[in-house]
Amino acid sequence: MPEAFSPDSLSADKADRYRELMAEVRSVLDGESNRVARMATVASMLAAAFDRFFWTGFYVVDQEKPAELVVGPYQGTLGCLRIAFGRGVCGAVAQSGQSLIVEDVETFPGHIACDSRSRSEIVIPVHDPAGALIAVLDVDSDRLAAFDAIDREGLEAIVAWAFATDPSASTLS
Ligand code: SME
Secondary structure, eight states: OOOOGGGGSSSSSSSHHHHHHHHHHHHTTTTTOHHHHHHHHHHHHHHHHHHHHHHHHEEEEEEETTTTTEEEEEOOOOOOSEEESHHHHHHHHHHHOOOEEOOOOGSTOOOOSSTTTEEEEEEEEETTTTEEEEEEEEEESSSTOOOOOOHHHHHHHHHHHHHSOOOTOOOOO
16 A cells, blocks of 8 residues: 555645655555556646646547547546547647647637636646657646646656656666
């Protein structure tokens, strides 16, 4: 069993909070190689650590329709089930392989409004250890301009550790 995770004990400073959260995620996921379990755990811990996060989860590359994302583990209100590559923010990130921060979703051409309360978002590409795109991490906020470069760096680091490193190799001493 993992030790209890208490988001209240994380630092108020955002960069510190991401660093501490990374350590918690590593501890909880150590030795667990199942990808669904890893995605569900990352989504849960991120949503618990940041109350600005209104919808936090993964859209996974569909193995049967490789130019389409299908919803994966998430925390939040009902999300769209499928997003084609190139559509909305998630689809743009799946196509480009680059993270995107959108300060006001209404200004993003083709934005998909799964929930009209969503005002800003950040989407991070998720790669496997071989470098193949397997998913995107989508975090939406009900506040405008809720995300900045500190969020991008923090989320990219967590995603890189959780999905682009070999999960069978324990990194804890
Ligand atoms: N915000 C996403 C759509 C998915 S959800 O809002 C859960 C997008 O435009 O890609």
